[in-house]
Amino acid sequence: MAIHEVRAMMPGIFYRKPSPDDPSYKEAGDSVAKGDVIGLIEVMKSFHEVVADADGTITSFQADNEEAIMPGQVLAEIEV
Amino acid sequence: MPINVKSAGLATTIQDLGRPGYYHLGIPVGGAMDRLALRAANMLVGNDEGAACLEAVFMGPELEFTEDTQIAVTGAELPPKIDGEARETWTTLSVRKGQVLSFDYLRAGARAYIAVAGGIDTAANLGSRSTYAIGALGGIDGRAIQPGDAIPVGRDFRNVAEGTSVPRNLRRMPGNPAELRVLPGLYVHRVTEESLDRFFSDSWKVASEADRMGYRFQGGSPIEFVDREPPFGAGSDPSNITDACYPYGSIQIPSGTEPIILHRDAVSGGGYFMVGTVISADMDLIGQLQPHTETRFVRVNMHTALSARRVRAATLDSIRQTFA
Structure with a gap:
């Protein structure tokens, strides 16, 4: 089993849920398909979807909800 | 093509x-x-x-x-x-x-x-x-x-x-922490002396909202204002002024909390006091600041601002000579 890393394309604030009152898009242990939204990055007054770029199972999130993130930072790991 | x-x-x-x-x-x-x-x-x-x-x-x-x-x-x-x-x-x-x-x-x-x-x-x-x-x-x-x-x-x-x-x-890039040189002025009289000193000694961070219109900063102490009778046309918030023109590079601090430096796509006027302006030589550096970058505002006078402008012009000339 290989581990695939989902990385941040841009700096900003990482959110794991679509809005504060909603549940998280995904939790560790959930299966994902390529293209599934797993979080949002807020920057320059707009929100950008973070999508899984591989099919598999999320083993962990490496960034917390509302964490300040940098480009290239690993946000989640997917076992493919 | x-x-x-x-x-x-x-x-x-x-x-x-x-x-x-x-x-x-x-x-x-x-x-x-x-x-x-x-x-x-x-x-x-x-x-x-x-x-x-x-x-x-x-x-x-x-x-x-x-x-x-x-x-x-x-x-x-x-x-x-x-x-x-x-x-x-x-x-x-x-x-x-x-x-x-x-x-x-x-x-x-x-x-x-x-x-x-x-x-x-x-x-x-x-x-x-x-x-x-x-x-x-x-x-x-x-x-x-x-x-x-x-x-x-x-x-x-x-x-x-x-x-x-x-x-x-x-190749000119901001340092870490980034330092932006500021000429105090405009409506700086609205701020107490101690508060202005803190503005320049505090460490700020670029907020994620920063864009081509303005760069917002967070993390420093709130501004303390000099007491006043609100002038005609200004709101009751102490950061409000009677509407005025906004220069490029001017730093407004709405409600005294988060400074915003106006940049190339700036709005041209409004009703927030401005504490001063970033000097022209450092405007390019702002465009290279990522969100969360630690930033200090450095107080300078007009003499320093003008010599920094000459240094920047000399850098551009040196680049030109690379291609001469």
Whole structure:
């Protein structure tokens, strides 16, 4: 089993849920398909979807909800 | 020779040196946030310094070239790749017909300038090709580039040898922490002396809202204001003033909490007091600040501001001499 890393394309604030009152898009242990939204990055007054770029199972999130993130930072790991 | 946009990046816009002369009508100068980097990119491909380039922020687009040509990427350390192969920034690069330019993750800075020999040749509005999205001016239909766009390119350029590069000591980037020199003034009398001292000694961080209109900062102490009777037309909030003109680089602090530096797409006036302005020599540095970057505001006088402007002009001259 290989581990695939989902990385941040841009700096900003990482959110794991679509809005504060909603549940998280995904939790560790959930299966994902390529293209599934797993979080949002807020920057320059707009929100950008973070999508899984591989099919598999999320083993962990490496960034917390509302964490300040940098480009290239690993946000989640997917076992493919 | 059009350039085909395969993916657009985050908010990649066509920019030149802007459209001065309309700010009094509310239309900002616009243009590259890092003007030195745009000029250098153009020199590397033999264009006039003020030719239109792409300004990519935080992430790069994917572009397909339809003829052999030369390109250069300056400003942020946003590593270019041609058909997946890593290339240098601040260097004249050759691309072949059909090749695709893409980018790796941003390593440093915030905005990269992508110049192509001949310059981007979209229609100018009010004397500039710069995209001012809020006013739907410049660019392609007044907006950021989109997948499917074919960006027209001019044919007029001088030959520059492949591999020519701008010496590292002439590539200007903010330090860490970033230091922005500020000339206090405008409505600085609204702030107590102790509070002004704290503004300059505090460490601030770039907020994620920062964009071409303004750069917002967080994390310093709230401003303490001098007591007053609110003047006619100003609100009751102590940070309010009777509406006034906003200079580029001016620092307003709404409600005394989060300073905002107005940049190239600034609004031209409003009702917030301003504590001073960032000196012209440091405006380019702001365009290279990523969100969360630690920043200090450094108090300077007019003499220092003017000598910094001369130093910056000398740097530009040194870059020009690289190509002479």
